[in-house]
Amino acid sequence: MNANTSTETIREFQRSLSQLNASSTVVPSDEFESELADRIEIPAVGAELPFDGLSLSDAPVTLDPSPAQLREAVTGVTGSRLGIASLGTVAVESRPEGDEFVALYPEQHVVVVRERDIRADLSDAFGWIRSEFEAGRQSFILATGPSSTGDMGELVQGVHGPEHVHIVIVTDNE
Structure with a gap:
């Protein structure tokens, strides 16, 4: 376990996600590929993960998808370099790899966060956001659970984005 992330922080993140109707799993990095394969419904698209040591290259996803592939995809897979435990929020960065489109178009969004x-x-997240802005990375979506709207009365999920969200939390092998 990383010194900056306690077991209780992970539990709080999972509780927050559950309250938002988002699911999550915690896996060691050596079980990541198997867990991810279990979470993907095909056809699937992805944006290569922004971490060393974790990749979508062997996953059943289309990287750098076309607009037609985005429309047809059931699952979109992205990485996030920021999770906020108390809110159940993840940051999806706007990158040339297409993270925003992959996160928002398919009905299911699988997010990988370490x-x-x-x-x-x-x-705690504001310090990270500040350092990202200072490094020139200034466009993020802060996503909290499945997309939902109450504009027309009753709360409806999946209108402006994914209807289902699953977070794969990857631990360090220690």
Whole structure:
């Protein structure tokens, strides 16, 4: 376990996700590929993960998808370098790899986040966001659970984005 992320922070993140009707699993990095394969419904698209040591190259996803592939995809897979435990929020970066489109078009969004990238609360996350902005990375979607809207009365999920969200939390093998 990373010194910056406690077991309780991971539990809080999972509780927050559950309250938002988002699911999650915690897996060591050596079980990541198997877990990811279990979470993907085909056809699937993905944006290559922004971490060393974790990749979508062997996953059943189309990287760099065309607009038609995005429309047809059931599952979109992206990585996140920030999770906020108290909110159940992840940051999806706007990158040339197409993270935003992959996160928003398919009905199911699978997000990969490393345990070391989960912050306890928004206050802790602001330092990370500030350093990202200073490094020139200034466009993120802060996604909290499945897409939902109450514009027309009753709350409806999946209108402006994914109807289902699953977070794969990858621990370090220690």
